[in-house]
Amino acid sequence: MTGLMQGKRGLIMGVANDHSIAWGIAKAVAEQGAELAFTYQGEALGKRVAPLAQSLGSNLVVPCDVEDLASVDAVFDTLDKAWDGLDFVVHAIGFSDKSQLKGPYVDVTTRENFSRTMVISCFSFTEIAQRAAKRMRNGGSLLTLTYGGSTRVMPNYNVMGVAKAALEASVRYIANDLGPAGIRCNAISAGPVRTLAGAGIADARLMFTYQKAHSPLRQNITIEDVGGAALYMLSDLSRGVTGEIHYVDSGYNIISMPRPEVLKA
Numbered sequence: 001m002t003g004l005m006q007g008k009r010g011l012i013m014g015v016a017n018d019h020s021i022a023w024g025i026a027k028a029v030a031e032q033g034a035e036l037a038f039t040y041q042g043e044a045l046g047k048r049v050a051p052l053a054q055s056l057g058s059n060l061v062v063p064c065d066v067e068d069l070a071s072v073d074a075v076f077d078t079l080d081k082a083w084d085g086l087d088f089v090v091h092a093i094g095f096s097d098k099s100q101l102k103g104p105y106v107d108v109t110t111r112e113n114f115s116r117t118m119v120i121s122c123f124s125f126t127e128i129a130q131r132a133a134k135r136m137r138n139g140g141s142l143l144t145l146t147y148g149g150s151t152r153v154m155p156n157y158n159v160m161g162v163a164k165a166a167l168e169a170s171v172r173y174i175a176n177d178l179g180p181a182g183i184r185c186n187a188i189s190a191g192p193v194r195t196l197a198g199a200g201i202a203d204a205r206l207m208f209t210y211q212k213a214h215s216p217l218r219q220n221i222t223i224e225d226v227g228g229a230a231l232y233m234l235s236d237l238s239r240g241v242t243g244e245i246h247y248v249d250s251g252y253n254i255i256s257m258p259r260p261e262v263l264k265a
Protein backbone atom coordinates (compact mmCIF):
# COMPACT_ATOMS: atom_id res chain seq x y z
CA MET A 1 0.00 0.00 0.00
CA THR A 2 1.24 3.52 -0.69
CA GLY A 3 -0.01 6.60 1.04
CA LEU A 4 0.75 9.72 3.02
CA MET A 5 1.35 7.71 6.20
CA GLN A 6 3.32 4.87 4.64
CA GLY A 7 6.17 3.80 6.97
CA LYS A 8 4.74 5.71 9.96
CA ARG A 9 3.85 4.06 13.26
CA GLY A 10 1.40 5.65 15.65
CA LEU A 11 -0.34 5.17 18.97
CA ILE A 12 -4.08 5.90 19.10
CA MET A 13 -5.41 6.58 22.61
CA GLY A 14 -9.12 7.11 23.26
CA VAL A 15 -11.15 4.74 21.09
CA ALA A 16 -14.20 3.63 23.09
CA ASN A 17 -16.31 2.51 20.12
CA ASP A 18 -16.85 3.24 16.44
CA HIS A 19 -18.41 6.63 17.28
CA SER A 20 -15.21 7.86 18.97
CA ILE A 21 -13.32 10.75 17.40
CA ALA A 22 -10.12 8.69 17.80
CA TRP A 23 -11.70 6.02 15.61
CA GLY A 24 -12.35 8.55 12.83
CA ILE A 25 -8.68 9.52 13.03
CA ALA A 26 -7.47 5.89 13.10
CA LYS A 27 -9.45 5.07 9.95
CA ALA A 28 -8.08 8.10 8.08
CA VAL A 29 -4.42 7.40 8.86
CA ALA A 30 -4.69 3.61 8.38
CA GLU A 31 -6.19 4.19 4.94
CA GLN A 32 -3.01 6.10 4.09
CA GLY A 33 -0.73 3.27 5.20
CA ALA A 34 -0.05 4.00 8.91
CA GLU A 35 0.73 1.11 11.24
CA LEU A 36 -1.24 1.51 14.47
CA ALA A 37 -1.31 0.53 18.13
CA PHE A 38 -4.37 1.21 20.28
CA THR A 39 -5.06 1.69 23.97
CA TYR A 40 -8.35 1.02 25.72
CA GLN A 41 -9.65 1.86 29.17
CA GLY A 42 -10.92 -1.23 31.01
CA GLU A 43 -11.82 -4.71 29.81
CA ALA A 44 -15.37 -3.83 28.74
CA LEU A 45 -14.09 -1.28 26.22
CA GLY A 46 -11.23 -3.62 25.29
CA LYS A 47 -13.78 -6.07 23.87
CA ARG A 48 -14.99 -3.34 21.53
CA VAL A 49 -11.60 -1.87 20.64
CA ALA A 50 -9.80 -5.17 19.78
CA PRO A 51 -12.03 -6.04 16.77
CA LEU A 52 -11.95 -2.43 15.57
CA ALA A 53 -8.14 -2.45 15.72
CA GLN A 54 -8.03 -5.78 13.91
CA SER A 55 -10.20 -4.38 11.12
CA LEU A 56 -7.36 -1.91 10.48
CA GLY A 57 -4.73 -4.66 10.65
CA SER A 58 -3.56 -3.94 14.22
CA ASN A 59 -2.99 -6.55 16.92
CA LEU A 60 -1.25 -4.11 19.25
CA VAL A 61 -4.10 -3.34 21.66
CA VAL A 62 -3.04 -2.42 25.18
CA PRO A 63 -4.97 -1.44 28.34
CA CYS A 64 -4.32 2.04 29.72
CA ASP A 65 -5.90 4.13 32.43
CA VAL A 66 -4.06 7.46 32.51
CA GLU A 67 -4.88 7.87 36.22
CA ASP A 68 -2.50 4.96 36.78
CA LEU A 69 0.96 6.01 35.59
CA ALA A 70 2.21 2.40 35.72
CA SER A 71 -0.30 1.50 33.02
CA VAL A 72 0.95 4.41 30.87
CA ASP A 73 4.51 3.13 31.26
CA ALA A 74 3.34 -0.39 30.41
CA VAL A 75 1.94 0.89 27.09
CA PHE A 76 5.33 2.27 26.08
CA ASP A 77 7.09 -0.90 27.27
CA THR A 78 4.81 -2.89 24.97
CA LEU A 79 5.55 -0.52 22.07
CA ASP A 80 9.30 -0.87 22.70
CA LYS A 81 9.02 -4.64 22.32
CA ALA A 82 7.07 -4.39 19.06
CA TRP A 83 8.53 -1.31 17.36
CA ASP A 84 11.93 0.37 17.17
CA GLY A 85 10.43 3.89 17.21
CA LEU A 86 7.29 5.98 17.09
CA ASP A 87 6.12 8.63 14.62
CA PHE A 88 2.85 9.94 16.07
CA VAL A 89 0.45 9.84 19.00
CA VAL A 90 -3.24 10.73 19.12
CA HIS A 91 -4.49 11.66 22.60
CA ALA A 92 -8.31 11.70 22.51
CA ILE A 93 -8.96 11.31 26.23
CA GLY A 94 -11.26 13.34 28.40
CA PHE A 95 -13.24 12.81 31.58
CA SER A 96 -15.08 14.73 34.25
CA ASP A 97 -17.77 13.75 36.74
CA LYS A 98 -20.99 14.06 34.77
CA SER A 99 -22.84 15.58 37.74
CA GLN A 100 -20.54 18.62 37.46
CA LEU A 101 -21.18 19.14 33.73
CA LYS A 102 -24.53 20.60 34.63
CA GLY A 103 -25.45 23.89 36.28
CA PRO A 104 -23.27 26.88 37.18
CA TYR A 105 -19.51 26.13 37.15
CA VAL A 106 -18.96 28.32 40.16
CA ASP A 107 -21.41 26.32 42.27
CA VAL A 108 -21.03 22.71 41.17
CA THR A 109 -17.26 22.25 40.89
CA THR A 110 -15.44 20.40 43.67
CA ARG A 111 -11.69 20.38 44.36
CA GLU A 112 -11.59 16.60 43.96
CA ASN A 113 -13.26 16.55 40.55
CA PHE A 114 -11.32 19.62 39.38
CA SER A 115 -8.04 17.78 40.08
CA ARG A 116 -9.24 14.53 38.54
CA THR A 117 -10.51 16.27 35.41
CA MET A 118 -7.21 18.12 35.01
CA VAL A 119 -5.10 14.98 35.43
CA ILE A 120 -7.11 12.85 33.00
CA SER A 121 -8.09 15.46 30.41
CA CYS A 122 -5.00 17.69 30.48
CA PHE A 123 -1.88 16.49 32.28
CA SER A 124 -2.06 12.98 30.81
CA PHE A 125 -1.14 14.55 27.47
CA THR A 126 2.08 15.94 28.95
CA GLU A 127 2.94 12.58 30.57
CA ILE A 128 2.35 10.82 27.26
CA ALA A 129 4.37 13.44 25.35
CA GLN A 130 7.29 12.90 27.76
CA ARG A 131 7.31 9.19 26.99
CA ALA A 132 6.53 9.43 23.27
CA ALA A 133 9.23 12.03 22.59
CA LYS A 134 11.97 9.64 23.74
CA ARG A 135 10.85 7.18 21.04
CA MET A 136 10.49 9.75 18.21
CA ARG A 137 14.03 9.53 16.91
CA ASN A 138 13.21 10.97 13.48
CA GLY A 139 10.87 13.69 14.69
CA GLY A 140 7.17 13.13 15.15
CA SER A 141 3.70 14.52 15.60
CA LEU A 142 1.65 14.72 18.80
CA LEU A 143 -2.06 15.48 18.52
CA THR A 144 -4.73 16.08 21.14
CA LEU A 145 -8.42 16.96 20.99
CA THR A 146 -9.95 20.08 22.45
CA TYR A 147 -13.21 22.02 22.33
CA GLY A 148 -14.16 25.69 21.93
CA GLY A 149 -15.47 25.75 25.52
CA SER A 150 -11.82 26.45 26.39
CA THR A 151 -11.96 30.06 25.21
CA ARG A 152 -15.67 30.89 25.28
CA VAL A 153 -18.33 29.93 27.76
CA MET A 154 -20.48 26.98 26.67
CA PRO A 155 -23.35 26.15 29.02
CA ASN A 156 -22.58 23.14 31.23
CA TYR A 157 -19.09 22.53 29.78
CA ASN A 158 -17.78 23.90 33.08
CA VAL A 159 -14.58 22.34 34.45
CA MET A 160 -13.95 20.62 31.10
CA GLY A 161 -13.59 24.09 29.56
CA VAL A 162 -11.01 25.00 32.19
CA ALA A 163 -9.13 21.74 31.56
CA LYS A 164 -9.23 22.28 27.79
CA ALA A 165 -7.80 25.79 28.23
CA ALA A 166 -4.90 24.26 30.17
CA LEU A 167 -4.57 21.51 27.56
CA GLU A 168 -4.29 24.11 24.78
CA ALA A 169 -1.61 25.97 26.75
CA SER A 170 0.20 22.64 27.20
CA VAL A 171 0.17 22.16 23.42
CA ARG A 172 2.07 25.44 23.00
CA TYR A 173 4.64 24.68 25.72
CA ILE A 174 5.23 21.14 24.46
CA ALA A 175 5.52 22.41 20.88
CA ASN A 176 8.21 24.86 21.94
CA ASP A 177 10.10 22.34 24.07
CA LEU A 178 10.10 19.53 21.50
CA GLY A 179 10.42 21.62 18.33
CA PRO A 180 14.24 21.38 18.24
CA ALA A 181 13.89 17.57 18.10
CA GLY A 182 11.60 17.89 15.08
CA ILE A 183 8.57 16.87 17.13
CA ARG A 184 5.42 18.86 16.44
CA CYS A 185 2.49 19.24 18.82
CA ASN A 186 -0.97 20.41 17.81
CA ALA A 187 -4.62 20.18 18.81
CA ILE A 188 -7.82 19.85 16.84
CA SER A 189 -10.72 21.77 18.32
CA ALA A 190 -13.69 19.73 17.17
CA GLY A 191 -17.29 20.88 17.05
CA PRO A 192 -19.83 18.77 18.97
CA VAL A 193 -19.92 15.08 18.01
CA ARG A 194 -22.33 12.44 19.39
CA THR A 195 -19.97 10.25 21.40
CA LEU A 196 -19.98 8.70 24.88
CA ALA A 197 -17.98 11.64 26.27
CA GLY A 198 -20.13 14.18 24.40
CA ALA A 199 -23.30 12.69 25.88
CA GLY A 200 -22.03 13.42 29.41
CA ILE A 201 -22.62 17.16 29.02
CA ALA A 202 -26.08 18.35 30.06
CA ASP A 203 -28.29 19.51 27.15
CA ALA A 204 -25.73 18.26 24.59
CA ARG A 205 -28.61 17.86 22.12
CA LEU A 206 -29.23 21.63 22.21
CA MET A 207 -25.54 22.30 21.51
CA PHE A 208 -25.73 20.18 18.34
CA THR A 209 -28.85 21.94 17.12
CA TYR A 210 -27.57 25.43 17.94
CA GLN A 211 -24.12 25.01 16.41
CA LYS A 212 -25.56 23.43 13.28
CA ALA A 213 -27.98 26.33 12.82
CA HIS A 214 -25.40 29.05 13.50
CA SER A 215 -22.19 27.76 11.91
CA PRO A 216 -21.18 29.06 8.46
CA LEU A 217 -21.39 25.55 6.96
CA ARG A 218 -24.79 24.89 8.67
CA GLN A 219 -23.82 21.33 9.56
CA ASN A 220 -22.50 19.30 12.46
CA ILE A 221 -19.11 17.74 11.94
CA THR A 222 -18.41 14.01 11.66
CA ILE A 223 -15.56 11.87 12.96
CA GLU A 224 -14.48 11.56 9.32
CA ASP A 225 -14.17 15.38 9.15
CA VAL A 226 -11.82 15.25 12.14
CA GLY A 227 -10.01 12.29 10.57
CA GLY A 228 -9.21 14.35 7.47
CA ALA A 229 -7.78 17.23 9.50
CA ALA A 230 -5.84 14.79 11.69
CA LEU A 231 -4.31 13.17 8.63
CA TYR A 232 -2.91 16.58 7.72
CA MET A 233 -1.63 17.17 11.28
CA LEU A 234 -0.06 13.72 11.61
CA SER A 235 1.50 13.53 8.14
CA ASP A 236 4.37 15.48 6.63
CA LEU A 237 1.84 17.75 4.89
CA SER A 238 1.83 19.87 8.07
CA ARG A 239 5.63 19.70 8.58
CA GLY A 240 5.79 23.48 9.13
CA VAL A 241 2.93 23.56 11.65
CA THR A 242 3.27 23.29 15.44
CA GLY A 243 1.64 24.72 18.55
CA GLU A 244 -1.59 25.19 16.61
CA ILE A 245 -5.21 24.86 17.75
CA HIS A 246 -6.97 23.92 14.53
CA TYR A 247 -10.77 24.25 14.48
CA VAL A 248 -12.86 21.57 12.78
CA ASP A 249 -16.26 22.98 13.72
CA SER A 250 -18.00 24.04 10.50
CA GLY A 251 -16.64 27.52 11.25
CA TYR A 252 -18.75 28.02 14.39
CA ASN A 253 -15.86 29.65 16.30
CA ILE A 254 -15.81 32.72 14.03
CA ILE A 255 -19.44 33.65 14.69
CA SER A 256 -20.41 36.38 17.11
CA MET A 257 -24.17 36.93 16.98
CA PRO A 258 -26.87 34.85 15.24
CA ARG A 259 -28.03 36.06 11.81
CA PRO A 260 -30.77 38.73 11.89
CA GLU A 261 -33.30 36.46 10.13
CA VAL A 262 -32.85 33.91 12.91
CA LEU A 263 -33.34 36.53 15.62
CA LYS A 264 -36.40 37.96 13.89
CA ALA A 265 -38.06 34.53 13.40
Ligand code: NAD
Nearest residue numbers: 014015016020021065066093094145192193195196197198
Ligand atom coordinates in the same frame (compact mmCIF):
# COMPACT_ATOMS: atom_id res chain seq x y z
P1 NAD B 1 -15.30 9.00 23.58
O1 NAD B 1 -16.13 8.74 24.79
O2 NAD B 1 -15.53 8.14 22.40
O3 NAD B 1 -13.75 9.00 23.94
C1 NAD B 1 -13.26 9.44 25.17
C2 NAD B 1 -12.17 8.48 25.53
O4 NAD B 1 -11.50 8.89 26.73
C3 NAD B 1 -12.70 7.06 25.79
O5 NAD B 1 -12.06 6.14 24.94
C4 NAD B 1 -12.35 6.80 27.24
O6 NAD B 1 -12.04 5.44 27.49
C5 NAD B 1 -11.12 7.70 27.39
N1 NAD B 1 -10.79 7.94 28.79
C6 NAD B 1 -11.53 8.60 29.73
N2 NAD B 1 -10.90 8.53 30.93
C7 NAD B 1 -9.75 7.83 30.72
C8 NAD B 1 -8.69 7.39 31.56
N3 NAD B 1 -8.68 7.66 32.88
N4 NAD B 1 -7.67 6.70 31.00
C9 NAD B 1 -7.66 6.40 29.68
N5 NAD B 1 -8.65 6.76 28.84
C10 NAD B 1 -9.68 7.46 29.36
O7 NAD B 1 -15.58 10.53 23.23
P2 NAD B 1 -14.90 11.54 22.18
O8 NAD B 1 -15.89 12.62 22.05
O9 NAD B 1 -14.42 10.81 21.00
O10 NAD B 1 -13.69 12.14 23.03
C11 NAD B 1 -12.35 12.17 22.56
C12 NAD B 1 -11.74 13.53 22.86
O11 NAD B 1 -12.36 14.49 22.02
C13 NAD B 1 -11.91 14.02 24.29
O12 NAD B 1 -10.73 14.69 24.70
C14 NAD B 1 -13.04 15.03 24.16
O13 NAD B 1 -13.02 16.00 25.18
C15 NAD B 1 -12.70 15.62 22.81
N6 NAD B 1 -13.78 16.36 22.14
C16 NAD B 1 -15.00 15.81 22.02
C17 NAD B 1 -16.01 16.55 21.39
C18 NAD B 1 -17.40 15.98 21.25
O14 NAD B 1 -18.34 16.76 21.00
N7 NAD B 1 -17.61 14.70 21.37
C19 NAD B 1 -15.74 17.81 20.86
C20 NAD B 1 -14.45 18.33 20.99
C21 NAD B 1 -13.47 17.60 21.64
